[in-house]
Amino acid sequence: MCLAVPLKIIQVNADGTALAERGGVTRSVNVSFLREPKAGDYVIVHAGFAIERIREQQAEDVMESYNELMDELAALSQE
């Protein structure tokens, strides 16, 4: 089960928990698996635990990815 949600940390507590927020909804998350978590960090949360910070990634949008896949499938069918 891999279900995880991106949230933004708004306040870190001393006890390994933090208050995190998404879309105006806040909840407590456990940040004990992060080194030096701080307010403003975007994190991915699974079952109440922030399992990693989210770093910026050069992301393609859906159409770019779709076209890339279609190109690969076209090349495949020609071989």
Next chain:
Amino acid sequence: MGDKKESTQDPVIRLMEVCGTHTMAIAKNGIRQLLPENVKLLSGPGCPVCVTPPEVIDAALGLTELSCRPILTTYGDMMRVPGSVKGDSLIRRKALGADVRIVYSPTDAVEIARENPEREVIFLGVGFETSAPGTAAAIREAVKKNITNFSVFSMLKRLEPSIRALAADPDFRVRGFLCPGHVAVVIGEEGMRFFAEDLHFPAVISGFEPEELLKAIAMLIRQIRKGEAKLENAYTSVVKPEGNLLALETIDQYFETRTDIWRGLGTIEASGYGIRPEYAAFDAEKKFDIKIGPPVVKTGCRCGDVIRGMLDPQDCPMFGTVCVPDDPEGPCMVSSEGACAAAWKYRGI
């Protein structure tokens, strides 16, 4: 193995994902409908509830019969899963008076134990490496706060041994893998290297959004076209080469690997996580002397074949007729990450 010569002559290219969340995301986004007839996307043993055998589900259900009347805490998607008897599930036991409560996080279960010191609280620890650190952290918290009425029934499993078991089957015809993105967050690219380096499969670590899935599948097709077999990371926003070391250390502190039984795959060495002996006081198996019954051979239910990628859900004779989410034969149709449940929910897309 991925490098068998005969597989390059097979006209159908089978790709496998091994993550229940990928199963659902692929179905929901209609990804299969974009692929031609000769490229098939299979679901593997990625749903932790689905790979738990019926006799282990029965043992979990049996906890509701303990004379101490424990509070059984569980993730939501375990509630409707039947054991060896159709219709017998946690939700049915709850309806009959058992105290079963859904929790979002294992720490919620520790909190329930703290608030109810006179009751035993058992957490059903289902999941793979993504869930293992949090389950370990729950034990850590109970130890630290001396919450002695809390224990975990660990059904946690490891990805790698199940993939090795699949690959060892001579009938296994998969040519490439989408690797589970959040398991990879924990175990890192390092933990996924075996796909390519040992088993010679093209493998791409994938995220869960439609653009991430499309990109990862494109990368797999490209590798297959070029005859490559490498591990690539298409989820670099959260997957690091080394994974999450703090999470890995926490797993290692509280769990040890052990032989475990998988629905459809049988007994696999080092494929499960058991609680270390020094934490036996928080291990529900020891505390309540849980006995797993003999293997149950359930006639009819093909969940074991589905999770090995040997049977498409729609090809099961019971799919949608005898077996539906409201009245499931097995976990694949009722787990929120089950392949049959995904096929049913998004049928017609």
